[in-house]
Amino acid sequence: MEILLYILIFLFGTIIGSFLNVVIHRVPRKESIVYPPSHCPKCGHDLKTIDLIPILSYILLKGRCRYCGEKISARYPVVEVLTGTLFLIIYYKFGLDFKAFSYMFLASILISISFIDMEHKIVPNKIIIAGFVGAIIFRLLMSNYGFLDYVLGLVLGGGILLLISLISGGEMGGGDIKLMALIGFFIGWKLTILVLFLSVIIGALGGAILVALKIKGRKDYIPFAPYISIAWFISILYGYEILNYYIKFIRG
Numbered sequence: 036m037e038i039l040l041y042i043l044i045f046l047f048g049t050i051i052g053s054f055l056n057v058v059i060h061r062v063p064r065k066e067s068i069v070y071p072p073s074h075c076p077k078c079g080h081d082l083k084t085i086d087l088i089p090i091l092s093y094i095l096l097k098g099r100c101r102y103c104g105e106k107i108s109a110r111y112p113v114v115e116v117l118t119g120t121l122f123l124i125i126y127y128k129f130g131l132d133f134k135a136f137s138y139m140f141l142a143s144i145l146i147s148i149s150f151i152d153m154e155h156k157i158v159p160n161k162i163i164i165a166g167f168v169g170a171i172i173f174r175l176l177m178s179n180y181g182f183l184d185y186v187l188g189l190v191l192g193g194g195i196l197l198l199i200s201l202i203s204g205g206e207m208g209g210g211d212i213k214l215m216a217l218i219g220f221f222i223g224w225k226l227t228i229l230v231l232f233l234s235v236i237i238g239a240l241g242g243a244i245l246v247a248l249k250i251k252g253r254k255d256y257i258p259f260a261p262y263i264s265i266a267w268f269i270s271i272l273y274g275y276e277i278l279n280y281y282i283k284f285i286r287g
């Protein structure tokens with residue numbers, strides 16, 4: 036029975052991922068995410084239910100629109116598999132409670148923002164606001180976890196990036212500041228500090244690799260939201276182990 040639950044959680048994740056694809060496509064284009072129904076961006080043909088089955092429809096259609104043959108972006112199956120996999124890992128680590136649901140929610144927000152940042156170099160306010168609405172609801176549902184810790188996370192996450200931005204003269208985008216404040220509100224101040232550290236390290240490494248592979252030039256915009264998101268995921272999975280190890284290390 037356990038295996039069945041894993042399969043269901045993964046499928047649930049891919050369905051959410053399918054919705055995130057709509058968000059990623061429409062929000063930066065200032066289109067509504069509920070209307071009109073899903074259609075091919077090239078020929079405008081409405082998609083049937085069978086065209087909307089996550090992953091499977093992409094494989095069955097061999098990555099092309101059924102009506103006009105236009106290539107469908109690989110981003111669609113990638114986002115679906117990614118969302119399904121992250122949900123699966125979150126379930127494996129945390130079970131099925133409000134904490135797990137809050138992380139699945141934040142994972143969805145971060146996937147949308149990361150892909151939009153990579154494609155359009157923006158972090159849309161609409162998604163940040165949706166994130167904060169969700170965060171407030173989860174903080175109320177999870178009042179047994181306390182409140183102050185998370186407010187500190189919000190202030191610290193946003194505040195430190197704001198400070199870096201002011202010192203560096205705007206190197207850090209406003210979107211990243213809001214994103215870090217949002218993450219802080221979900222995870223509390225201790226893990227927030229870890230996310231800040233890790234995202235700088237992962238960002239520097241990732242940037243160096245992209246430049247070395249000549250995917251990006253030295254002066255190109257390198258989206259930071261994906262690095263913050265990866266740092267967040269590592270921190271919720273292994274954060275306390277890393278922090279404990281670090282404390283032991285500095286105490287000798």
Ligand SMILES: [Zn+2]
Nearest residue numbers: 075078100103
């Ligand atoms: Zn088409």
